[in-house]
Amino acid sequence: MLTAVIFLPVAAALVLLGVPRIPDAVVRWVFVAVAAIDFALVVVLWSRFDGTGFDHETQLPWMPSIGVSYHVGVDGISLPLLAMTAGLFLAGAVYSLRHTDRPRGFVALLLFLETASLGVFASLDLILFFLFFDLSIVGMYFVIAVWGHRDNRRAALMFFLYTFIGSLVLLLGFIGLYLAADPSTFDIPTLVEQHPLDGSPVAGGLVLLAICLGLAIKTPLVPFHTWLPPAHTEAPAVGSAILAGVLLKMGTYGFVRIAMPALPEQWRRYALVFVIVGVISVLYGALVALAQTDFKRMIAYTSVNHMGYIALAIGTAGTIAGNTEQARQLAVTGAVTQMVSHGLITGALFLLSGVFYDRARSYDMGSYGGLAGPAPRFAGLVAVGAFASLGLPGFSGFIAEFQIFTGSLGARPVATALALLGILITAALFLLALQRMFLGQRRLPQSVPEFADARPNELVAVAPLLALALVIGVLPRFLLDVIESGASTVVELVAR
Amino acid sequence: MLALLPELCLLLGAVGGLLVGLWLPRERQWIVHALAAAALLAAIALALADATGASRTVFDGTYTLDPTLHTVRVVVPAATLLVLALSRGAVRGHVRETEYAVLLLLAALGAVLLAGASDLLVLAGAYLLASIALYPLAGFAKDAPGTEAALKLALFGAFLGITMLAGITALYGLGGGTAYATLRGGLTEVPPSAVTAAAVAVLAGLLFKAGAVPGHFWVPDATEGAGVGVAAFLTTVPKIGGLAAIYRLSTEAVPAPAGLALVLAVLAAASMTLGNLAAFWQDNARRLLAYSTISQVGYLLIAPAAAGAELARPALLFYLAAYAVTNLGAFAVVAAHHRGENLDDYTGLFRRMPLLALTLVVCLLGLVGTPPTAVFVGKLTIFAAGLDSPMTWLVVLAVANTVASVFYYLRWIAPLFKEPTDEHTAGVPVGWAPATAYTAGALTLLLGVGGGLILEALSA
Numbered sequence: 001m002l003t004a005v006i007f008l009p010v011a012a013a014l015v016l017l018g019v020p021r022i023p024d025a026v027v028r029w030v031f032v033a034v035a036a037i038d039f040a041l042v043v044v045l046w047s048r049f050d051g052t053g054f055d056h057e058t059q060l061p062w063m064p065s066i067g068v069s070y071h072v073g074v075d076g077i078s079l080p081l082l083a084m085t086a087g088l089f090l091a092g093a094v095y096s097l098r099h100t101d102r103p104r105g106f107v108a109l110l111l112f113l114e115t116a117s118l119g120v121f122a123s124l125d126l127i128l129f130f131l132f133f134d135l136s137i138v139g140m141y142f143v144i145a146v147w148g149h150r151d152n153r154r155a156a157l158m159f160f161l162y163t164f165i166g167s168l169v170l171l172l173g174f175i176g177l178y179l180a181a182d183p184s185t186f187d188i189p190t191l192v193e194q195h196p197l198d199g200s201p202v203a204g205g206l207v208l209l210a211i212c213l214g215l216a217i218k219t220p221l222v223p224f225h226t227w228l229p230p231a232h233t234e235a236p237a238v239g240s241a242i243l244a245g246v247l248l249k250m251g252t253y254g255f256v257r258i259a260m261p262a263l264p265e266q267w268r269r270y271a272l273v274f275v276i277v278g279v280i281s282v283l284y285g286a287l288v289a290l291a292q293t294d295f296k297r298m299i300a301y302t303s304v305n306h307m308g309y310i311a312l313a314i315g316t317a318g319t320i321a322g323n324t325e326q327a328r329q330l331a332v333t334g335a336v337t338q339m340v341s342h343g344l345i346t347g348a349l350f351l352l353s354g355v356f357y358d359r360a361r362s363y364d365m366g367s368y369g370g371l372a373g374p375a376p377r378f379a380g381l382v383a384v385g386a387f388a389s390l391g392l393p394g395f396s397g398f399i400a401e402f403q404i405f406t407g408s409l410g411a412r413p414v415a416t417a418l419a420l421l422g423i424l425i426t427a428a429l430f431l432l433a434l435q436r437m438f439l440g441q442r443r444l445p446q447s448v449p450e451f452a453d454a455r456p457n458e459l460v461a462v463a464p465l466l467a468l469a470l471v472i473g474v475l476p477r478f479l480l481d482v483i484e485s486g487a488s489t490v491v492e493l494v495a496r
Numbered sequence: 497m498l499a500l501l502p503e504l505c506l507l508l509g510a511v512g513g514l515l516v517g518l519w520l521p522r523e524r525q526w527i528v529h530a531l532a533a534a535a536l537l538a539a540i541a542l543a544l545a546d547a548t549g550a551s552r553t554v555f556d557g558t559y560t561l562d563p564t565l566h567t568v569r570v571v572v573p574a575a576t577l578l579v580l581a582l583s584r585g586a587v588r589g590h591v592r593e594t595e596y597a598v599l600l601l602l603a604a605l606g607a608v609l610l611a612g613a614s615d616l617l618v619l620a621g622a623y624l625l626a627s628i629a630l631y632p633l634a635g636f637a638k639d640a641p642g643t644e645a646a647l648k649l650a651l652f653g654a655f656l657g658i659t660m661l662a663g664i665t666a667l668y669g670l671g672g673g674t675a676y677a678t679l680r681g682g683l684t685e686v687p688p689s690a691v692t693a694a695a696v697a698v699l700a701g702l703l704f705k706a707g708a709v710p711g712h713f714w715v716p717d718a719t720e721g722a723g724v725g726v727a728a729f730l731t732t733v734p735k736i737g738g739l740a741a742i743y744r745l746s747t748e749a750v751p752a753p754a755g756l757a758l759v760l761a762v763l764a765a766a767s768m769t770l771g772n773l774a775a776f777w778q779d780n781a782r783r784l785l786a787y788s789t790i791s792q793v794g795y796l797l798i799a800p801a802a803a804g805a806e807l808a809r810p811a812l813l814f815y816l817a818a819y820a821v822t823n824l825g826a827f828a829v830v831a832a833h834h835r836g837e838n839l840d841d842y843t844g845l846f847r848r849m850p851l852l853a854l855t856l857v858v859c860l861l862g863l864v865g866t867p868p869t870a871v872f873v874g875k876l877t878i879f880a881a882g883l884d885s886p887m888t889w890l891v892v893l894a895v896a897n898t899v900a901s902v903f904y905y906l907r908w909i910a911p912l913f914k915e916p917t918d919e920h921t922a923g924v925p926v927g928w929a930p931a932t933a934y935t936a937g938a939l940t941l942l943l944g945v946g947g948g949l950i951l952e953a954l955s956a
Contacts, residue, residue, distance in 0.1 A: 063948030065955045066807065066877055127876070131867035138866060146913045157906060165899045172895055175880050 002056040002072050005041045005082070006118045009034055009089075013111035016104060024103045028096060031107040035093040038114065039086040049079055051485045054124065054189065063127075067178065067185035071124040076486025077256055077336055080479060081121045081249055084343040087468070088245045089114045092238040095351050095461035106147055110238065113139035117246045121253060126174040126186040129258070130167065133218075136247055137163045143239040144231060149357070155230035162227035163218055170214025170254075176207035177262060191262045192493060198265040208266040211259050219251030221311055222281045225304045232300035233363070237354020240296065244303050245347035249339045252310045256336065260314065261493035267318045268494065274315030275408075279415045281308030286425035290432075295363045296353045298433060299346060302389060305422055306342045306397075309404050310335045312419055316408040318494055323411035325491060332487040333480060334403030340479065341396035341469060348465040349385045352378070355458060360448040365436050369443030371451055378454040379438045381462050386430040388469045391423050396472035399480075499554045499561055502539040502546070502569045503608055509535025510601035517594025525593040532597040533580060536573040536604075543569035547953075557675045558615035560744070563954055567813040568611035568740050575732050575820040576604040578932055582828040583725025585927020596636065600729060603629035607737030610705065614748060616664045616674040616698070619741060623660060623701050626734055627653040634722045634730065645721030648714045649730075656704040656711055663697025667749075670694060676749040684751050691754040698745065699759070705738030707731065708793040709766040716774075719786035727782055728827035731789040732820050739793070743800045743812055752804075761801040761890050768794025768897045775904045779838050781830055784904060785823070788863055791901060792819055795894055798878050802885035810954035811881045815874030817950070818862075818943055822871050825859035825936030832929035839908050844916025852930055853912045855937035860905040862940045865898055870943035877951065 012034040016027060049055050057073035074082060092110065096103070116139055119132030137160060145156035178184050180196040180203065197204035217224040232240045260267050285304030292298035313335035317328045355378060356363055372379040388395035401423065408416045444451055454462075472479050512535075513528040520527055543566060551562035579600060587596050606626025613619040631653070635646030668674050670690055671682035683691050704711035707730075719727040746756045771791030778784040796819065799812030830836050832852055833845065846853035862869035875898070882891040943950065 061948065063873065063951055065810065065948070065951045066880065068948065127867075131872075134867050138861060142913070145910060153910060157903075157910070160906065161899070161902060164902050168895045168899055171876070172879070172883075172891070175876070175883055175891075178880065179884055 001041070001045065002074060002122055003058055005038060005045065005086075006072065006115055006122055008038050008041070009111035009118075010115035013108040016108050016111070022104065027103045027107050031093040031096060031111065032090070034111060035086070035090040035114070038118075039083075039090045042083050042086045045074065046079055046083060046482070049074065049482065051076070051482065053489075057124070067183065067187065068127045069125055069187060070128060071187055072122040072128070073124050074122060075489070076482045076484065077490065078121045078253070078486075079482055080336065080340045081253060081343075082118055084249075084340045085114070085117045085121060085246050087465070088241060088343055088347045089117075091347065091351065091461045091465050092241055094457055095354070096238055097457040098455060102147070109139055109142055110242070113143070113242060117242070117250075120250045124188045126177065126188060126191070126258070129188070129254075130171055130174060133170070133250055134164075134167050136250065137167060140239065140243055140247060143242075144235045147236045147239065148234040149236070150234050151230070152234040155234035158227050159231035162224070166214040166217030166224075168214075169210050169217075173207045173210030173214060176203065176210060180207070188258060188262070195262055195264055195496065197263055201266075201269075204263060204266040205270070208259060208263045208270065211263070212255070215251040215254040215259065216277070217251070218254070219248060219307050219311070220304065221277050221307060222284045222304065225281070225285075228304065229297050229300045232303075232350070233294060233296045237351050237357065240350040240353070241347040244300070244350055245343035248303060248307060249343060252307060252314075252335070252339055255314050256332065256490055260317070260490055264494045264496045268320055271315045271318030274311050274318070275412050275415045278308045278311030278313075278315055279418050281305065281311060282419045282422035283308075283425075286422045286429070290425055290429040293365050295356060295365050295433065295437070296350070297363070298365075298429065299349050299353060302426060302429075303342070303346055305426060306338065306346070308422065309401055309419065310338050312408055312412070312415060313338070313404040316411050317491060319411045320495060325495070327407045327410050328495075329407070329484065329487050329491045330403050331407030332490055333483050334400050334407055336483045336487060337396065337403060337472075337476075337479065338400035341400045341472065344465045344469045345385060345388045345395070345397060348462045348469075349382070349389060351458070351462050352382050352385060355454065359451050360445045362445045364445070365433055367443065367445040368437040369441050370439060371442075372438040373442055374451050375453040377459060381454060381459070381466065382438070383434055384466050385462075386434055388466060388473075390427040390430045394470065394473045396469040396476070399473055399476045499546070500559075502543040502573070503605060505535050505539040505542060506573065506601050506605040506608065510598045510605065513594060513601065514598045517598070520594070522591070522593070523589065526588065528594045529580060529584070529597045532601055533577060535601065536577045536580075539573045540570055543573070553614060557677050558618045559612050560614040560748075561612065564740050564744060564809065564813060565608075565612040567817065567954065568736055569608055571817045571820055572604050572607050572733055572736055575736070575824060576600055576729070578821075578824045578828070578936060579725055579729045579732070582728060582824070582831045582929045582932040583723065585929055586723055586725055586831070588927065592636065595632070599629045599633045603633065603729070604733055607733050610702075610737035611740035611744070613741065614676040614744060616667060616679075616749075619698075619745075620661060620664055622737070622741075623657060623705065626705060626737055627657065630730060630734065633726045634718050636726055637723055641721030642723070645718040648717050652704055652711065652714045656700045659697050660701025663694050663700065666694035667691075667698065676744070679749045680751060683749075683754070688754045691750060692756060692759065695745070695750045695754060695756055696759060699742065702738045702742045702745070703763065705734045706742065706793050706796075707735055707738075707790055708763060708797060709770050709790065712767070712771070712790045715790055716783050716786040719789075720780060720782045724782070724827060724831040727786075728824050728831070731786065731827075732823050735789070735793060735796075736816050736820060739796050739800070739812065739816060742797070743803065743809065746800045747803045757801050757803065760797055761887055764794045764797035764801055765890060765893050766794070767791065767797060768894060772897050772900050772904075775901070778904065779840070781836055781839055781842070781908065784839070784908065785826055785830070788901070788904070789823060791897060792823070792863065794897070795875060795878060798882045798887065798890055798894060801890065802882045802887050805881040805884040807877050807881040807884065810951055811874065811877035813954050814947065814951055815871070815878050818870030818874040818940070821936050821939045821943060822859050822862040822869065825855060825933055825940055826863065828929050828933035828936055829856040829859065832933050839911060842908065843911040843914050845912045847916050849930075852933060855933045856912065857909055858937045858940060860909055864902050864905050868944040869940045870947065871940075873944055873947035873951070
């Protein structure tokens with residue numbers, strides 16, 4: 001069942017490519033249909049999830065002589081991310097009903113990307129994880145290079161080189177883990193059970209360094225974030241939404257799934273590094289976002305800020321001294337909730353930023369003003385997205401950040417206090433942006449006579465994402481129950 | 497004698513093809529190519545049938561049948577088959593159509609013999625067979641670039657061949673024999689530095705075959721000057737034989753204290769780095785591929801340098817097969833896109849021939865080592881062997897080089913998806929090259945996904 005969920009999109013993509021002369025409209029609706037079916041299947045997986053350990057597990061030998069198997073399964077950490085991924089792709093599919101040129105290739109590529117993304121979150125084997133991780137990079141490269149705009153080739157190359165370097169460093173770390181295990185294996189549950197590098201500080205430190213460097217580039221954490229702004233800005237709207245919503249989570253998810261449980265001793269030793277890098281990412285991301293005049297670039301930098309909270313939380317989870325298990329669990333739960341929440345909210349905001357480009361070919365905030373008049377629905381959506389993103393109570397971002405701060409305050413009071421400043425700055429920058437673009441004198445870029453309001457497909461794509469963020473903000477239990485089951489396991493494993 | 501049936505098949509194919517070709521009119525010379533293909537297929541089938549047998553030596557220990565040879569006996573004919581197919585369009589009806597097939601078979605036979613030789617004199621014979629057949633092939637078109645290619649190849653082959661013979665003489669003097677088993681015992685009493693010096697001289701010839709630094713100078717010119725088919729062959733098949741021979745020599749003949757592993761590691765580092773650096777700004781597709789093959793040999797050389805690791809041999813053999821298929825796939829695309837001299841000429845290929853463009857993407861990303869292609873599994877296992885041995889610095893360098901290589905492969909991939917301009921109007925694909933490219937591209941993916949089964953067999 002899980003395998004079907006992962007490979008359904010790519011199978012559909014092959015059919016689309018294989019059958020000649022499909023009308024564009026059919027291609028677009030096939031995308032919606034496949035994404036919807038896949039989402040429905042993930043919901044079924046969720047409903048059948050029993051809440052303990054790995055569920056829907058499949059393990060088949062793949063390369064037994066080097067300990068590689070096709071091993072997939074879900075637990076409380078990966079399931080919400082799978083659901084978020086499938087949901088975001090569905091939103092992207094609905095959004096693409098109007099917005100693409102050369103739709104066949106685009107749809108096939110996005111379906112391929114969906115398989116890769118779902119695969120990363122479902123993998124329980126390091127090589128399988130790496131495979132999907134790399135394929136997602138390749139897929140996204142083509143999305144940016146072929147369907148992006150402005151300086152997209154340069155941005156695509158930069159994205160590819162950066163994240164590919166990251167993935168190879170990650171691979172080095174994986175091989176290190178593989179060689180340390182006895183018998184050598186790439187199987188994640190086995191490695192977690194053995195945590196083979198505890199007691200060898202040098203090798204363990206190097207392997208942790210390699211894995212975390214690779215994941216930090218993907219996440220991205222400051223100072224490895226320089227690929228992110230151009231990649232996000234030059235990608236097409238759906239591409240940016242997937243890049244921010246799904247691909248960034250592969251980095252943070254990797255920390256929680258692989259680095260923390262498989263290298264617990266090293267994680268505890270170097271936990272402070274993550275706290276510091278997290279706080280720097282929070283503040284730096286927020287401050288740089290504040291200085292942006294380009295709407296999409298601003299959202300991109302708030303992603304750096306939001307990922308910083310996650311780093312802070314997982315760093316705290318490795319801090320044992322002066323910390324309680326309850327606080328650590330709260331931090332990890334908050335981190336995973338933040339991954340889901342950021343995916344929904346930032347995904348929605350990037351889709352909305354596509355509307356700017358569609359109507360007026362510009363993201364420059366200075367050239368817009370008073371848009372709330374001609375485009376009230378659009379203004380409403382952006383406003384809701386902005387408030388959700390800055391962590392207003394009632395939205396998922398608040399639940400996530402509240403848990404992160406509560407979990408971190410006891411063990412890392414100074415860092416948490418500094419990170420709190422990030423929320424203030426984000427609030428300021430979003431309010432400023434809303435004010436500039438939607439209120440006051442009506443302004444539009446030259447040669448653009450009018451600004452059409454959100455179209456039905458844009459509304460249908462974005463509104464559910466924000467609605468979901470609201471539901472999680474008001475009634476979070478259905479999500480938190482699942483996440484807590486996974487988070488408590490991780491917290492126990494790190495404390496070993 | 498029965499143990500050498502696959503080799504005999506290749507020989508019979510070559511000799512028989514030559515004789516048949518003498519009596520055939522020019523328009524019916526395709527029969528020789530069909531005969532060659534049959535011989536290659538028979539060689540593959542016989543090699544596969546023999547591969548299950550235990551490792552053993554034949555002819556007084558001068559020739560070893562083990563997984564290394566079994567693999568090479570399958571990969572080399574298969575690669576030759578792909579070369580025959582991809583150059584079909586270029587040589588059909590050519591004056592020397594017969595000679596083309598015959599020389600390919602002989603060079604392939606030389607490569608197989610290189611892999612099996614476990615005696616220095618057999619090695620020297622195999623080297624000559626594998627090299628001399630290539631010289632006329634490089635100059636096959638009888639044009640200026642082809643002549644230059646043939647001349648460079650012949651000069652380097654002769655020079656490094658002589659060095660190799662000198663090394664063989666020295667090793668014979670030091671170890672009191674030419675068989676690897678004798679040398680293994682005889683060389684332990686000798687000062688290691690003398691053994692290293694002699695072994696390095698022997699390596700010189702094999703590095704020429706493998707196209708590794710410092711025996712790489714002929715590669716770019718020969719690849720650009722010779723026909724696409726010959727270039728594909730030159731950068732693939734001799735490498736397979738050369739690397740298998742290097743592995744055998746360094747593990748079976750030279751004792752470990754001679755420090756050959758370090759020499760090989762340095763050569764590996766130099767090959768991958770220099771190949772990559774030179775490939776960076778190449779605008780000619782074939783030259784780019786030529787330098788890329790030099791860097792690929794660098795990765796492959798990690799295996800003999802890390803020969804102590806359990807995974808080293810399966811990794812080398814798998815990587816060789818993966819590399820052969822992927823590299824031939826890229827050359828097949830060049831052959832199919834017959835106006836594709838420079839990278840610019842590939843602008844908009846995706847619009848005109850989407851499948852061919854995708855094949856090129858698969859092959860180039862395959863050469864980078866992106867999963868799920870075959871080279872990824874090869875790189876993964878070879879890196880694991882390197883870290884296990886431990887040659888950590890070499891693996892780190894290889895990873896850095898892999899990252900750097902992404903840049904120039906992407907320089908080729910990027911124009912594929914641009915809008916085609918008028919000057920890049922469609923060249924109609926010729927002959928069987930497109931089909932060969934698709935086959936190789938599919939094989940790359942298949943080997944990558946099914947790598948487990950093959951690695952299992954290789955580790956046995």
